[in-house]
Amino acid sequence: MFEEEYPSPGLHSQSEQYVLLQLTAMGLCASWALGGMLGWVSGYLACLGALTPIIIEGHRRHGLFNIKRPRRMVALALTPVWVAIIVFLTGLFFISIHEITIGDIELLTLVQTPWWAPSNVASQSGWLTMLYQVAIYTSAVGLIFVALTTTLVRRLLIILTTSASLIALIGFIQLYSGTNKLLWSLSTYSEFFAIFPHSEQYAGFALLWSLAFLGLLLHLRRQKKTDGLVEKWGLIMFVGWGILTVSVFVSGTLLHWGLLVAGIGWCITTEGAFATNNGAKKSGAFAAILGILIAITGIVFIAANVAGSENVNGLTSERQSIIWQDSWKLFLEKPIFGWGVGSFLTIIAFKQEVDFGQNLLTPHSDLLHLMVEQGVIGVVIWLAPPVILLIIFLKKETKRLLSAHLWTAAIMIGVLALFSFPLQNPATAWSLWFIIGAAHVWTKVQRKDPAIALKSDVVFDESEMRSVPKLDKPLGKTRSRIEERRKYWND
Structure with missing residues (x-):
């Protein structure tokens, strides 16, 4: 059963707006720039984004935040980070690939390591990949933990969906004009879209944000009477969603098209079910x-894509089957901890039975890639958070529509990751973590307790800069808005 979202009380002070702007900027740096747009700077921006939880803690200690969520929740959310770091550091004692230099020639040698122990490769790719993976997850978690109210979640979604549309627009201009003038000195690829090293990775990014954007637009349409955003910017946002949607059809394959169409259909179905439950039976049923x-x-x-002779990566089914078989054998050799983060491209060169060249130096499946590099432990620590949050959402007696739409977007990308490699692009990976977290935050507050909608978890007192138990004097028009909504719910 789906329920309507009640109006949110809005931002409460200039301090809250400042903190939102600061942390959103850090989140953007850790996502879009990590996609490769700023080249060598991306590593520094990844670290900057990972500092988000530390900055939040600093704001809390200085009285800007009155966070009521227990610290064990934060520790639980960051468990994958600690486990990944510990496994990586332990693997430094079991190096499976060594680099040997003979004159000007560099050679790689494969060393057998215990199947039960973590291992790594002696190259920079391992720790850089681990840094990106951990930083992306940490920055997304930090941005979610500052979004403790539905208003902040909605504003962050508007900011991020709009910026995703701008990236898609830049990709179109670059593709059809054949110039990089709009991107200045940013590292790009002439044959691909914008900041993404592969057109299908771009299609996955556009697929995720297109479905999330659709859910946001449907939510804003339902809130039309209480939120002037639709009247002012509705056309612009609709155009932005159109750019993302068309991007999927231009750069994607049948699999991307099918997931997009299926996601749109499911969003419309949930909207119809909600309308049917709220009196509009004919229109809702239709x-x-x-x-x-x-x-x-x-x-x-x-189904047509899976059964066809060409797979999502453009390879024939026969060649795709060979690379999957080789990858599965690699996983069985070290099933617990895998071969190490960033090791796949090197290990496959030694283990691949049939050499098809550079096109087959990736399994073209994010799940299989994760299994080979990080084993069962890696699969568990990175899949446990979204699975747990999805179970929490499904166990709710009433489900909020925006949460359902965001989960639809996340699930479609999860299906795509079984057959393609969208999450190997950092921007898409960060976006997925944020959308999952936003869906969970939006699920937490229920309609049956309207007092929660008028009470903020993020509380400010600008006069003394300390934590206060409640919001006493909202700024500007917020007081009248809250009074109107309180009257609405009391009636």
């Missing part, structure tokens, strides 16, 4: 039936 038909069309596209 929307639900239309959504189901659209979703079935998407499933047909997906």
Whole structure:
């Protein structure tokens, strides 16, 4: 059963706006720039984004935040980070690939290591990949923990979806004009879109944000009477969503098309089910039936891609099957901890039975890639957070529509990761973590307790800069807005 989202009380002070702007800027640095747009600077920006939780703690100690969430929740959210770091450091004692220099020639030698122990490769790719992976997750967690109210989540979603649309627009201009003038000195690829090293990675990024953007637009449409954003910027946002959607069809394959169509169909179905439960039975039933038909069309596209001779990465099914078999054998040799972060490209060169060249130096499957490099432990620590949050959402008696739409976007990318490699691009990986966290935050507050909607978890007192138990004097028009909504819920 789905429920309506009630109006959120809005930002409470200039300090809250400042903190939101600061942390959003850090989140953007850790996502878009990590996609390769700023080249060598991306490593520094990854570290900057990972500092977000530390800055939040500093704000809390100085009285800017009154965070009521227990610290064990933060520690639990960061558990994958600690486990990944410990496994990586332990693997430094079991190096499976050594570099040997003979004159001007560099050679690689494979050394057998215990199957039960973590291992690494003696190159920079390992620790750089681990740094990116940990920094992306940490920065997304930090941005979610500052978004303790539904208003902040919604504003962050608007900011990020808009910036994603701008990236898609830059990609179109670069593709059809054949120039990089708009990107200045940014490192780009002439044959691909914008900041992404592969067109299908760009399609995965556009797929994720297109479905998230659609869910946001549907939510804003329902909030039309209480939020002037739709009247002022509705056309611009619709154009932005259109750019992302068209990007999927231009740069993606049948699999991307099918997932996009299926996601759109499911969003329409949930909207129809909600309308049916709230009195609009005819229009709701029509929307639900239309959504189901659209979703079935998407499933047909997906089945056609899987059954076709060409896979999502452009390789024939025969070659794809060979690389998957070789990758599976690598996983079985070291199933617990894997071969080490960033080791796949090196290990496959020694273990690949049939050499098809550079095109087959990746499994073209994020799940298989994770299994080979980090084993069962890596699969558990990185899949446990989204699975737990999804179970929490499904166990709710009433489900909020925006959360359902965001989860739809996340699930479609999860399906895509089984057959393609969207999450090997840092921008898409960061976006996925943020959308999952935003869906969870939006799920936490329920309609049946309207007092929660008028009470902020992020509280400011600008006069003394200390924590206070409640919001006493909202600024500007916020007081009248809250009074109107309190009257609405009391009625």
